[in-house]
Structures are given as C-alpha cells and as structure tokens.
Amino acid sequence: MVTIDGSRGEGGGQVLRTSLSLSLLTGQPFRMIRIRAGRPKPGLQRQHLVAVHAAAEVGRAQVSGAELGSHEITFVPGELRAGDYEFHISGAGSTTLVLQTILLPLLHAARPSTVRLTGGTHNPFAPPYEFLDQVFAPLLRRMGAEATMSLRRPGFYPAGGGDISVRVAPCAHLAPIQLLERGPVRRIRAFAYVARLPRQIAERELTTLRERFALGPEHVQLIEVPESPGPGNAVSVQIEAQHVTELFTAFGQRGVPAERVAAAVADEAQEYLAAGVPVGRHLADQLLLPLVLAGAGSFRTQPLSKHAQTNCGVIGQFLQVPIKTTCAADGSVRVDVGQALSG
Numbered sequence: 001m002v003t004i005d006g007s008r009g010e011g012g013g014q015v016l017r018t019s020l021s022l023s024l025l026t027g028q029p030f031r032m033i034r035i036r037a038g039r040p041k042p043g044l045q046r047q048h049l050v051a052v053h054a055a056a057e058v059g060r061a062q063v064s065g066a067e068l069g070s071h072e073i074t075f076v077p078g079e080l081r082a083g084d085y086e087f088h089i090s091g092a093g094s095t096t097l098v099l100q101t102i103l104l105p106l107l108h109a110a111r112p113s114t115v116r117l118t119g120g121t122h123n124p125f126a127p128p129y130e131f132l133d134q135v136f137a138p139l140l141r142r143m144g145a146e147a148t149m150s151l152r153r154p155g156f157y158p159a160g161g162g163d164i165s166v167r168v169a170p171c172a173h174l175a176p177i178q179l180l181e182r183g184p185v186r187r188i189r190a191f192a193y194v195a196r197l198p199r200q201i202a203e204r205e206l207t208t209l210r211e212r213f214a215l216g217p218e219h220v221q222l223i224e225v226p227e228s229p230g231p232g233n234a235v236s237v238q239i240e241a242q243h244v245t246e247l248f249t250a251f252g253q254r255g256v257p258a259e260r261v262a263a264a265v266a267d268e269a270q271e272y273l274a275a276g277v278p279v280g281r282h283l284a285d286q287l288l289l290p291l292v293l294a295g296a297g298s299f300r301t302q303p304l305s306k307h308a309q310t311n312c313g314v315i316g317q318f319l320q321v322p323i324k325t326t327c328a329a330d331g332s333v334r335v336d337v338g339q340a341l342s343g
Helices: 013-026 046-059 095-107 129-142 199-213 258-275 281-294 306-318
Strands: 002-005 030-033 062-064 073-076 084-088 113-119 146-153 162-169 185-195 220-224 232-241 245-251 296-301 323-327 333-338
Touching (some): 095 162, 199 258
Parallel strands (some): 185 220
Antiparallel strands (some): 030 073, 062 073
C-alpha cells in the first residue's frame, strides 16, 4: 500500500485528488495521512469528501476515514466501472475539481459514461468550467480521448447551484503530445458573467479588457445568468493560438472595483503572452497526469507552480515514469515526461 503524506509540497486538496485518480488507474491502494495540513482548515472538507465518494463509486472502492474533518483515509480500489453518475457538492464546492478526480479513470472504463455534477462551477482556487471545456478537453481529444462537456447553469461562490454534465467515451491509450511552440495568436476574446448583480459591473470589466487588448466588439461577450441562486461575477480572457488555447479568469469580490478585477486577469494573460510559451501555469499542472498516462510527452511553460511540483511528487509514488524539468535562460521551463518527443 502506498503511503501519501498530505502535507507535502503545497499541502492542499490536489494531493488527495491526484492520489485518488492514480489509485483508480493503477489499482494500487493508498493511505493518506495529514490531509490538507497546509491549509487554514486542514482535513477533509465537503468538496473533498465528494471527490472521495465519487472515486469510490466509480472504482467500487473500500474507504475508511472518509468523514468531515478527517486527517487520514485509506482507499482500496476495486473494479473500475462505467456508468451514469450524479454527484452533488453543497454550496459552491468545486464541480470541476471533483470531475478532474474521476475524468481520466473513466476514460479507461469499458463503456461510455455520463457524469452530472451540481455545485460551484465558477469559484476562486479552482478551474472554471470554461477552462476544462475550452482548454483541457481539446488537448485530451488531441491525445485520442473524447470528453464532451455542457454547462447547464453556472454556479458562483458562495451560493453554488451550478450544473454541468460530461459524456466520457472509452480510450484504450492516450497518445503522447508535445507543446513546445505556441504559434501565432489567432484571436483574443473576453467574456464576463454576471448574476444578480448590476450589468454595469460586467460592462466595465469588458471595457477594461477591450482597451488592454485592443478588442473589437465582436470579441467580447457579456453573459447575464438568470435565476441564479446567488450573486456572482467572473471575467475571462481566452487566447487562441495556432497550437493551443489558453484561458485566464478572475472573480469579482465585494468592495473590489470591476476595473481592478479585469486588470488582474489582463495582467495574468499578458504575462503569459510575454513569456512566449504555449502552456500557462495552471494548464501545466493539469497536463502532467495525461502525459504520464500516455507514457511520453513534452511542453514548455512558465516557472512551475508549487501545485505542479507537488503533483510531480505524488505521481512518482504511483508510477515510475520520469518527469524531467529544464529551465531555460529566458525563464521558461521545458517539461519532458517519459521518453521525450523530439523537437
């Protein structure tokens, strides 16, 4: 049995989610201690419990210690099964983080599966729905997988109430890919969600982004969310280049001017553009596991986040696939997984 120290690295929920995914994929049981020890409220919180229960249901696993606030669990996977699954996360707990826990394992099931999740779809410290749909899923398709996503209703922090569904087709083996060049930027778009808040908040955010990126009116979109359980606001910049699409998002906060929210996401997007790499920091973290499962692959990115570095360590406890990082003089980082592709 693999023993995972949940306090390692950034000491958050990603250690747990990656361990659950890899346990399902490899059939290796694990014991995790000091769960989320690096967080202000350590131990299992509600959205982490849903991830554990979702993984257990998908993998017919035996679990002990899966209780609110628990600092230790044991997870023994059984047979990985396709099915029609529904998972509810109370409040604005992240649907996308729960989905990430079970998405890659379901690709390895014998039959297609559907997953419906309700809860938060647009909340801080988690990838928004559009990141999975516009950035991550297209790369999975390039690797030979098929995951079709739909957003029935956005759900914002703290009320939640969002609703997403995903159809996952079986994929016997992911194909390696390399993302070493971004290629020319083809289009930059900006869009803003607003729910139970004045429309002018989103209008001001989009005005800021139009000025920062010299966008025409056809490249901005304001999305008003009817019948939202609670107020919310999110603003994103999508960068579509020849070889990859990236997405950067900021969330409105009480007392923070709309212009400052938009400026924050603009700064992040422009930092990515200036770096000249195809893969942003958040995508780098998400790409590691698919490339490891493919057995090979490579990409260039910005300096790795602590999140990504922690993920590398957890992966190494389940799979003996080398992950090599090389820092270039310009500050970019090349990541090679397994037998690196030429280029």
